Amino acid sequence: MAQTTSRASKTKRTTQTENQIYDSIRHAVLTQKLPSGARLPELTLSEIYGVNRSVVRRALVRLSGDHIILMRRNQSAVVAHPTREETAQLFDARRHVEAQVMRKTAGQLSASARAEIESMVAAEHQTHDEGHHDDRIHLSLHFHERLADACPNQVLAQILQELILRTSITVALYKVPGMAACYRAEDHRGIADAIFDGDGERAAQRACEHLDYLEQRLTHARNDAEVDLSSILNS
Amino acid sequence: MAQTTSRASKTKRTTQTENQIYDSIRHAVLTQKLPSGARLPELTLSEIYGVNRSVVRRALVRLSGDHIILMRRNQSAVVAHPTREETAQLFDARRHVEAQVMRKTAGQLSASARAEIESMVAAEHQTHDEGHHDDRIHLSLHFHERLADACPNQVLAQILQELILRTSITVALYKVPGMAACYRAEDHRGIADAIFDGDGERAAQRACEHLDYLEQRLTHARNDAEVDLSSILNS
DNA sequence: GCATGGAAAAATGTTGACAATATTATAACT
DNA sequence: AGTTATAATATTGTCAACATTTTTCCATGC
Numbered sequence: 001m002a003q004t005t006s007r008a009s010k011t012k013r014t015t016q017t018e019n020q021i022y023d024s025i026r027h028a029v030l031t032q033k034l035p036s037g038a039r040l041p042e043l044t045l046s047e048i049y050g051v052n053r054s055v056v057r058r059a060l061v062r063l064s065g066d067h068i069i070l071m072r073r074n075q076s077a078v079v080a081h082p083t084r085e086e087t088a089q090l091f092d093a094r095r096h097v098e099a100q101v102m103r104k105t106a107g108q109l110s111a112s113a114r115a116e117i118e119s120m121v122a123a124e125h126q127t128h129d130e131g132h133h134d135d136r137i138h139l140s141l142h143f144h145e146r147l148a149d150a151c152p153n154q155v156l157a158q159i160l161q162e163l164i165l166r167t168s169i170t171v172a173l174y175k176v177p178g179m180a181a182c183y184r185a186e187d188h189r190g191i192a193d194a195i196f197d198g199d200g201e202r203a204a205q206r207a208c209e210h211l212d213y214l215e216q217r218l219t220h221a222r223n224d225a226e227v228d229l230s231s232i233l234n235s
Numbered sequence: 236m237a238q239t240t241s242r243a244s245k246t247k248r249t250t251q252t253e254n255q256i257y258d259s260i261r262h263a264v265l266t267q268k269l270p271s272g273a274r275l276p277e278l279t280l281s282e283i284y285g286v287n288r289s290v291v292r293r294a295l296v297r298l299s300g301d302h303i304i305l306m307r308r309n310q311s312a313v314v315a316h317p318t319r320e321e322t323a324q325l326f327d328a329r330r331h332v333e334a335q336v337m338r339k340t341a342g343q344l345s346a347s348a349r350a351e352i353e354s355m356v357a358a359e360h361q362t363h364d365e366g367h368h369d370d371r372i373h374l375s376l377h378f379h380e381r382l383a384d385a386c387p388n389q390v391l392a393q394i395l396q397e398l399i400l401r402t403s404i405t406v407a408l409y410k411v412p413g414m415a416a417c418y419r420a421e422d423h424r425g426i427a428d429a430i431f432d433g434d435g436e437r438a439a440q441r442a443c444e445h446l447d448y449l450e451q452r453l454t455h456a457r458n459d460a461e462v463d464l465s466s467i468l469n470s
Numbered sequence: 471g472c473a474t475g476g477a478a479a480a481a482t483g484t485t486g487a488c489a490a491t492a493t494t495a496t497a498a499c500t
Numbered sequence: 501a502g503t504t505a506t507a508a509t510a511t512t513g514t515c516a517a518c519a520t521t522t523t524t525c526c527a528t529g530c
């Protein structure tokens with residue numbers, strides 16, 4: 001039932017090109033290549049992807065529905081730039097939802113899923129040790145998303161996926177600049193082990209602590225930046 | 236910050252006409268005038284509302300993002316028709332989210348909000364006694380939405396609003412036909428009182444019991460129907 | 471140097487047309 | 501009657517053009 005062509009795209013319209021655009025922008029935001037506040041003019045995007053504005057538009061409307069970008073009348077879409085207040089609410093909501101997803105997922109993993117997650121944790125450690133921060137961020141997000149995928153309750157899981165993306169935006173916006181993107185090596189390991197053991201309550205606890213740690217590392221200063229779209233959006 | 240022009244429309248594009256269409260369809264689904272599976276051709280809608288298809292389209296894409304309608308390539312949009320499995324997941328998710336919203340909202344109501352909710356509960360009892368089921372359904376949904384509005388965490392509240400709408404669709408689909416739309420007179424009263432008393436845990440408990448009752452009343456048989464759009468969508 | 475005003479440019483809003491696809495109706499056949 | 505093939509219709513997909521609005525830039529004045 002759950003179509004997997006487009007990451008967490010729920011169930012909706014699927015011109016292949018539209019999905020590509022949706023995924024491309026989503027991915028760029030997720031990996032923090034597109035910073036908060038970056039403008040996304042329809043014409044520029046339609047030239048980059050070689051399609052008409054109407055196709056771009058649909059992708060943008062979907063993204064705005066996911067709170068990833070912000071659309072205002074007669075103005076270019078911009079990557080969402082949540083306030084500090086909204087950030088706090090996002091983390092609060094995510095803790096509550098993710099904890100429940102952990103409880104429901106614990107002990108439910110197939111052998112293959114388990115192996116997959118194991119390798120992801122290992123890969124994450126490796127990229128961290130080697131200093132590939134961009135890759136590690138991507139793997140870290142993929143870890144949370146992969147666990148959500150395994151949750152028996154996909155309604156709850158999709159809600160979590162959205163919250164993961166939105167909190168990722170806030171981290172990019174409010175993290176202290178020099179810091180190697182908030183990371184504690186043993187956090188994901190601990191969560192995975194609790195899930196494997198079927199100990200949902202411990203997994204939930206670990207996930208909350210993980211998110212607390214992340215949130216505490218945020219500052220009040222915002223990191224704004226300018227970007228060149230065409231150099232970023234070419235997947 | 237939270238714009239209230241369009242019920243739970245999050246923050247997004249807002250051609251007035253587009254919002255009207257969005258709200259109109261949303262309302263028709265919510266009040267069960269548009270049944271599950273009903274087709275929503277773009278041309279028909281654009282004639283009804285007197286606008287171009289592109290305007291209708293944007294409203295439809297937003298609705299599909301909310302899981303209210305389903306869009307498939309080259310096919311007309313249709314009102315969502317969740318499976319029994321998805322229904323169970325929806326109720327499970329809603330219980331978990333709504334319980335938390337109750338906890339956070341308890342004791343936070345202003346005097347005016349309190350009075351407003353009081354009058355809503357009273358109105359609900361009255362319409363029930365008088366047998367105006369359609370009105371009562373509307374008031375009942377409004378009760379839950381009004382409480383969500385009062386929640387300090389609006390991220391969580393908006394997630395709940397979406398779940399309220401989606402569960403409403405499942406109720407329309409799976410309720411036993413003759414039954415006067417699942418209703419226990421004292422449920423909302425008990426929830427409201429707990430909120431007023433600042434007893435979040437009791438409010439959460441009552442909300443869960445309320446939802447359990449609702450869910451248990453659903454059958455496996457689906458209620459399908461045919462409809463004439465133009466006679467419904469004229470608000 | 472700075473604010474103000476207005477023209478030029480850029481971007482979105484809206485529309486209608488045509489192409490591609492899906493749905494429905496019709497006809498032929500068993 | 502029921503089933504299949506085919507034609508007709510309905511519906512969405514994509515596009516380009518123009519209208520409207522916002523943004524940017526530059527000249528003017530103080």
